[in-house]
Amino acid sequence: xxxxxxxxxxxxxxxxxxxxxxxxxxxxxxxxxxxxxxxxxxxxxxxxxxxxxxxxxxxxxxxxxxxxxxxxxxxxxxxxxxxxxxxxxxxxxxxxxxxxxxxxxxxxxxxxxxxxxxxxxxxxxxxxxxxxxxxxxxxxxxxxxxxxxxxxxxxxxxxxxxxxxxxxxxxxxxxxxxxxxxxxxxxxxxxxxxxxxxxxxxxxxxxxxxxxxxxxxxxxxxxxxxxxxxxxxxxxxxxxxxxxxxxxxxxxxxxxxxxxxxxxxxxxxxxxxxxxxxxxxxxxxxxxxxxxxx
Amino acid sequence: xxxxxxxxxxxxxxxxxxxxxxxxxxxxxxxxxxxxxxxxxxxxxxxxxxxxxxxxxxxxxxxxxxxxxxxxxxxxxxxxxxxxxxxxxxxxxxxxxxxxxxxxxxxxxxxxxxxxxxxxxxxxxxxxxxxxxxxxxxxxxxxxxxxxxxxxxxxxxxxxxxxxxxxxxxxxxxxxxxxxxxxxxxxxxxxxxxxxxxxxxxxxxxxxxxxxxxxxxxxxxxxxxxxxxxxxxxxxxxxxxxxxxxxxxxxxxxxxxxxxxxxxxxxxxxxxxxxxxxxxxxxxxxxxxxxxxxxxxxxxxxxxxxxxxxxx
Numbered sequence: 001x002x003x004x005x006x007x008x009x010x011x012x013x014x015x016x017x018x019x020x021x022x023x024x025x026x027x028x029x030x031x032x033x034x035x036x037x038x039x040x041x042x043x044x045x046x047x048x049x050x051x052x053x054x055x056x057x058x059x060x061x062x063x064x065x066x067x068x069x070x071x072x073x074x075x076x077x078x079x080x081x082x083x084x085x086x087x088x089x090x091x092x093x094x095x096x097x098x099x100x101x102x103x104x105x106x107x108x109x110x111x112x113x114x115x116x117x118x119x120x121x122x123x124x125x126x127x128x129x130x131x132x133x134x135x136x137x138x139x140x141x142x143x144x145x146x147x148x149x150x151x152x153x154x155x156x157x158x159x160x161x162x163x164x165x166x167x168x169x170x171x172x173x174x175x176x177x178x179x180x181x182x183x184x185x186x187x188x189x190x191x192x193x194x195x196x197x198x199x200x201x202x203x204x205x206x207x208x209x210x211x212x213x214x215x216x217x218x219x220x221x222x223x224x225x226x227x228x229x230x231x232x233x234x235x236x237x238x239x240x241x242x243x244x245x246x247x248x249x250x251x252x253x254x255x256x257x258x259x260x261x262x263x264x265x266x267x268x269x270x271x272x273x274x275x276x277x278x279x280x281x282x283x284x285x286x287x288x289x290x291x292x293x294x
Numbered sequence: 295x296x297x298x299x300x301x302x303x304x305x306x307x308x309x310x311x312x313x314x315x316x317x318x319x320x321x322x323x324x325x326x327x328x329x330x331x332x333x334x335x336x337x338x339x340x341x342x343x344x345x346x347x348x349x350x351x352x353x354x355x356x357x358x359x360x361x362x363x364x365x366x367x368x369x370x371x372x373x374x375x376x377x378x379x380x381x382x383x384x385x386x387x388x389x390x391x392x393x394x395x396x397x398x399x400x401x402x403x404x405x406x407x408x409x410x411x412x413x414x415x416x417x418x419x420x421x422x423x424x425x426x427x428x429x430x431x432x433x434x435x436x437x438x439x440x441x442x443x444x445x446x447x448x449x450x451x452x453x454x455x456x457x458x459x460x461x462x463x464x465x466x467x468x469x470x471x472x473x474x475x476x477x478x479x480x481x482x483x484x485x486x487x488x489x490x491x492x493x494x495x496x497x498x499x500x501x502x503x504x505x506x507x508x509x510x511x512x513x514x515x516x517x518x519x520x521x522x523x524x525x526x527x528x529x530x531x532x533x534x535x536x537x538x539x540x541x542x543x544x545x546x547x548x549x550x551x552x553x554x555x556x557x558x559x560x561x562x563x564x565x566x567x568x569x570x571x572x573x574x575x576x577x578x579x580x581x582x583x584x585x586x587x588x589x590x591x592x593x594x595x596x597x598x599x600x601x602x603x604x605x606x
Contacts, residue, residue, distance in 0.1 A: 034367030034395040034438045044393035051386035052379070125377030128344055129434060132371055133394045135343040135360040294344040 038139055044130075045143035049117065049151055058113045059155045062106050062197075066159035067166060069102030074167040078174020094258050095179050096186065099167025100160060100193050103256075107197045108222065110152055114201035115217040117148050118208020118285070131294045141286050144205060152201055160194045185258050188267060192255040195271075199278050200225065203248065206281030210288050225249065238263075248277045295320055295473060296341055296442060300350035303336050303497075310336045312497035313350070318475045320441070323468045325488030325505075326477040329585050333497035334477040335373070338446050342371055354442065366395045370435035371444040375427030375451070380420025384411055384430050387419055392437045405433040424451030432460070442473040449483055461487045481581040493581065495588025512580035517553045519546045519560075520569035527565050531556070547573070 121127035207217040229247035254270025296318040303311040339345040409429040536550035
């Protein structure tokens with residue numbers, strides 16, 4: 001870089017608001033100008049999130065995935081687009097799961113975004129500056145959660161709603177049986193799917209803070225949270241179903257399916273169990289964040 | 295004001311910081327000096343509440359930093375200039391951290407100007423050189439007009455112009471009544487900057503001393519004289535309290551007589567002098583003497599590796 005520097009005397013620019021500069025000791029308790037507050041910490045985390053290009057790429061991908069795959073799945077179901085030879089198509093049959101088929105990929109994207117919010121600062125070392133700026137530490141976790149939700153909730157929610165409207169229109173145009181918003185269970189499944197996608201993102205965020213490694217947390221999320229329960233369900237004897245239904249993805253299936261399978265929990269219990277996983281994850285992250293050396 | 299009391303940090307069997315007690319006072323630049331691995335960075339992390347002490351305590355302005363109501367206004371720190379998100383611009387990096395205490399765009403832009411990064415303010419911090427990273431780190435430390443400025447190896451990677459700038463800048467911060475605490479493993483960096491020295495080795499306190507006292511303790515009045523008639527001169531100088539050591543047939547090291555008196559004496563007796571040099575040991579030498587015992591990683595200078603290779 002060019003070596004032209006301001007002269008030191010000129011270089012020291014006093015801050016724009018300097019009531020405390022008249023205090024010669026500089027060690028008295030700070031005035032309110034530079035007071036730390038929870039809204040300010042949330043704002044800091046929001047700036048961190050919005051100033052990374054990857055955030056916007058991910059959010060756009062999530063929106064396109066939910067809407068696009070839903071539309072393609074719907075078109076396939078009408079026969080307008082040629083599907084696989086077995087005729088099954090994505091979504092597995094009923095109109096709602098067809099138009100929401102994109103959520104299966106979106107959940108991975110949102111989960112990864114959550115991991116990045118939690119773990120990214122550890123790979124760069126920025127976390128030390130962040131925790132030195134917020135030495136109480138816990139506000140950083142809540143601020144990350146709020147900023148993450150602020151970015152993800154509008155995208156996922158509008159995604160599933162648009163996917164529902166567009167997908168049903170395509171199905172209707174192709175003469176396939178559709179469901180309407182007022183039909184029993186429709187709102188639960190559509191909003192439940194959004195909640196599932198967002199919830200997995202929060203679990204990813206917690207895993208990121210716990211494991212402090214992007215790669216490690218993504219592996220844990222994909223393998224442990226999303227794939228393992230399905231794999232275990234396929235491999236283990238039915239006797240294990242009583243345990244497997246409490247896994248996050250299975251608990252979520254209970255409120256994201258129109259007619260939950262008998263091996264699953266009820267919608268209400270499933271929602272509670274899924275919420276409990278999120279809470280447990282965030283509490284573990286909070287303990288790790290406050291107890292461990294940064 | 296930073297106060298450390300019996301501060302210790304142990305990682306398993308390794309004692310990184312061992313019972314450190316000292317104060318870092320406002321209004322002066324305090325140099326934190328020690329060889330690599332002396333525990334300087336660990337100590338600074340404990341001061342910031344990033345690492346938990348195994349025992350002992352540290353307070354900032356009399357309180358536990360974790361309870362601070364205006365953290366960045368109390369302590370601005372540079373620990374590692376490269377510890378920024380590579381994808382975020384320098385300006386956004388400052389805006390994000392500053393936001394925790396309400397520092398806005400105007401102050402951030404002023405600081406970017408102060409450290410000379412205005413032109414690259416919107417470039418991703420990952421593209422910065424080491425020196426630019428240090429400048430960004432210094433700007434980060436100054437975000438909220440802190441009463442304590444703490445910098446870990448601040449001139450690391452800076453060009454000579456930047457080093458000069460940091461020195462005068464830190465001095466001006468201290469002159470304003472701030473507490474300035476900076477670490478280094480080089481005495482030469484401290485000579486022109488620090489008013490007070492805290493010297494550590496292997497995590498232990500070796501000296502907590504003012505720069506003036508350190509210089510006084512390192513002082514010696516040795517004089518080197520080169521003269522073709524050095525034996526004759528040695529004979530003239532012999533007196534109680536004077537040590538004369540011939541270091542070569544024509545060279546003497548003399549202790550106990552000022553250089554001027556030696557010159558006058560030689561002139562009176564018509565003895566030619568080729569050199570008359572007062573020998574003040576450099577502060578670097580004095581520092582190395584102090585920390586010799588505690589240097590963790592000694593390089594070999596005996597050439598054993600080379601000769602072993604040659605013998606093969």
